[in-house]
Amino acid sequence: MRARPRAKPASPDARGAAARRRPYDVESLLEVAIAVFNEQGYDGTSMEDLSRRLGITKSAIYHHVESKEQLLRMALDRALEGLFTLVADIGATDQPAIERLEALVRGGVEVLIDRLPYVTLLLRVRGNTALEHYALERRRSFDTIVAELVKQAEADGDIRPDVDPGLTARLLFGMVNSLADWYRPSDHLERSEVVDAVTRLAFEGLRTPRGQPMGSAQVPGCIAQPSGLGESSLLGSGRAGAARGK
Amino acid sequence: MRARPRAKPASPDARGAAARRRPYDVESLLEVAIAVFNEQGYDGTSMEDLSRRLGITKSAIYHHVESKEQLLRMALDRALEGLFTLVADIGATDQPAIERLEALVRGGVEVLIDRLPYVTLLLRVRGNTALEHYALERRRSFDTIVAELVKQAEADGDIRPDVDPGLTARLLFGMVNSLADWYRPSDHLERSEVVDAVTRLAFEGLRTPRGQPMGSAQVPGCIAQPSGLGESSLLGSGRAGAARGK
DNA sequence: CATAACCGTCAGAACGTTCGGTCGGCAAGT
DNA sequence: ACTTGCCGACCGAACGTTCTGACGGTTATG
Structure with missing residues (x-):
């Protein structure tokens, strides 16, 4: 069943496709590989996934690169x-x-x-x-x-x-x-x-700058927060505009 | 069908270990599994990895859980x-x-x-x-x-x-x-x-609050930044202490 | 109070598939 | 003639999953 000797004329299309495309070097291959790694995760990417994306076979990848880990x-x-x-x-x-x-x-x-x-x-x-x-x-x-x-x-x-x-x-x-x-x-x-x-x-910080309110909404400039300034701004911020709520 | 009453001593060690430990349920199994997923990544974790960590075999996991993906x-x-x-x-x-x-x-x-x-x-x-x-x-x-x-x-x-x-x-x-x-x-x-x-x-923001400097280092409170306030604080912040530079 | 039926839990040995990686050889450019 | 770029066939190992069945504990029955 197995044991197919060797040889074969191979399909001319495949060769042609490879010839028509600009051949890969390590750099161009790496670029694609890393893109795929970032999409699917390194472990989630098989060399066959890579070969499919590159349009060449797995073995062709190993012509340019020693191992998956090298990439x-x-x-x-x-x-x-x-x-x-x-x-x-x-x-x-x-x-x-x-x-x-x-x-x-x-x-x-x-x-x-x-x-x-x-x-x-x-x-x-x-x-x-x-x-x-x-x-x-x-x-x-x-x-x-x-x-x-x-x-x-x-x-x-x-x-x-x-x-x-x-x-x-x-x-x-x-x-x-x-x-x-x-x-x-x-x-x-x-x-x-x-x-x-x-x-x-x-x-x-993302809050409106205290020193200089920009545009609308004026603020009593430079108010001193009550020392424990971050505890909760839900109370006592004295902020107008709170009524706007959508 | 399975009318095989008592017989076979089998391996007492393996059984014993399982019996001595509190048996797993879906919850306790999930806890361990997720810990391993987070250490090695989901794709980087095989069911054999899991079985090793759980102290049971792969097949035992499938008694509690339908698939790896279910976890x-x-x-x-x-x-x-x-x-x-x-x-x-x-x-x-x-x-x-x-x-x-x-x-x-x-x-x-x-x-x-x-x-x-x-x-x-x-x-x-x-x-x-x-x-x-x-x-x-x-x-x-x-x-x-x-x-x-x-x-x-x-x-x-x-x-x-x-x-x-x-x-x-x-x-x-x-x-x-x-x-x-x-x-x-x-x-x-x-x-x-x-x-x-x-x-x-x-x-x-992480800069020292302008309105109320805490502790040392006084700042000219409430100075108005030159409108494009964030462009670069390397110049013109008027900050003392700059001389410290290690 | 014994015992037989049943249950949940797990081991062991496989299944078919896919993994990362190898090898020999062909085609084309130089 | 040699190098570069590639293919198709292939390998051993590991993958997720499934199967059969053994074991200890609980429960129902007599």
């Missing part, structure tokens, strides 16, 4: 390289912590957008294999850098002291990293627009 | 139920949008923490199967609700108008959802502490 490794390396280049650039400056932190956030958003597929993959790694474990460790060391910057800025009195620095750092970059879950370059949402939005929200 | 479905349902119960509760009130939004954020953090394993799984779904696609749709409809609340609060003049509402909403819940990536109940980090931290950061 992942290349992606993770590019993501990590982007992040650590960023911290190196910022570390070379001598601004105060708060400004370095802001630069880190802005730069973080830029790296995330510029290398979206790579960073997306990095953010989803769970540490199953040795490679993933390594990537996870590097990522953690990046997070530590952020946390220490936050701590320093807090010591400088430049960011609110009523939240734990580690917690702040995680939430801050949690917000940044969430970009990977929804940002698509095709949304014609400018990179700079996102950078500004993140920076504003993170540093100034 | 996922149960988890996703619990996560979604938590989120939509929350929006139902909030929808029943008639507070202004900004306060409902804050309640949604606080409640979102609480749901996420209370049902951490379930929500974590939900947040990692990529829409491969029909089930995942359904979960993804439901999640999207939740996000839409958030976005509309943000839009309304912005129309009320209660949150900053210089950021697109959809963008704001995504970033806001991006921050909330990032909890799933690092929060562990064992960190003895109180739930309420996290809720407050998220709320403060999201609504007031």
